[in-house]
Every structure is written in C-alpha cells, then in structure tokens.
Amino acid sequence: MEKERDVVSFLSVFHLTISKALDLSETVSTRVMFRYDEKQKLKEFRVLNNGIAEDTRRKIAFWLEENVDIHDVANGLDSNEMDGDSFFEINSPFRLSGDHGTHAV
Numbered sequence: 001m002e003k004e005r006d007v008v009s010f011l012s013v014f015h016l017t018i019s020k021a022l023d024l025s026e027t028v029s030t031r032v033m034f035r036y037d038e039k040q041k042l043k044e045f046r047v048l049n050n051g052i053a054e055d056t057r058r059k060i061a062f063w064l065e066e067n068v069d070i071h072d073v074a075n076g077l078d079s080n081e082m083d084g085d086s087f088f089e090i091n092s093p094f095r096l097s098g099d100h101g102t103h104a105v
Contacts, residue, residue: 007070010036013048014073021067022059028052030060036070043070 012034019027030049035042045064047057 007036008038010034010070010073012073016060016064018060018063022056022063024056028056028060032060032064034064034073036073 014032014034015029016032017027017029018024022028028049030047030052033046033048035044035046043065045061045068047060049057052060
C-alpha cells in the first residue's frame with residue numbers, strides 16, 4: 001500500500017474535463033497548471049486554454065481551489081488527467097456511504 005507523500009512545493013500540468021460539477025451546458029476540456037508552495041501559502045490553479053471564456057476559466061479555477069486538495073493532485077492523478085465530474089461525485093458532501101453515484105436531494 002502506497003503512503004501519502006508530504007508535499008512542501010509542487011508544480012503540475014494536467015488535463016481536466018468538466019461540465020456537471022460546474023453546471024455547464026457543454027463539457028470543457030483544458031490543460032490546467034497547478035502550483036503549490038506550503039511556505040508561501042500558495043495554492044493556485046491556472047486554466048491554460050485561452051479559448052475558454054474568462055468567466056468560465058475563473059469558475060473552473062475557483063472550483064478546483066475549493067474542491068481539490070494538494071494530495072489529490074500529488075498522489076491521485078492517473079496519467080495526469082482529472083475528470084472533474086467523477087471527482088465531484090466521489091467527493092460530494094451529498095454522497096451517501098456505499099452508494100455508487102446516487103446523490104441525496
């Protein structure tokens with residue numbers, strides 16, 4: 001079993017697809033740069049696709065900052081890809097223990 005690493009500073013670029021988690025009408029696919037520095041108290045996500053509207057880029061970055069922990073990125077990305085909707089379903093506060101994608105309303 002792999003142990004979680006302690007992370008002091010980290011830089012990563014990964015591919016993100018997301019729609020339902022942000023209630024978007026279409027799926028957005030983009031590269032995201034993530035910078036983290038514990039000493040400087042820095043946790044920053046930057047959407048790298050300039051073809052996406054600025055308000056959508058800000059919404060994505062805000063969602064990532066609020067919902068994704070450094071350890072999720074450092075220890076949990078497979079092939080440097082993240083499906084934001086699946087991540088949202090797995091980490092949703094409405095998720096019932098033992099349920100598989102059904103959310104309480």
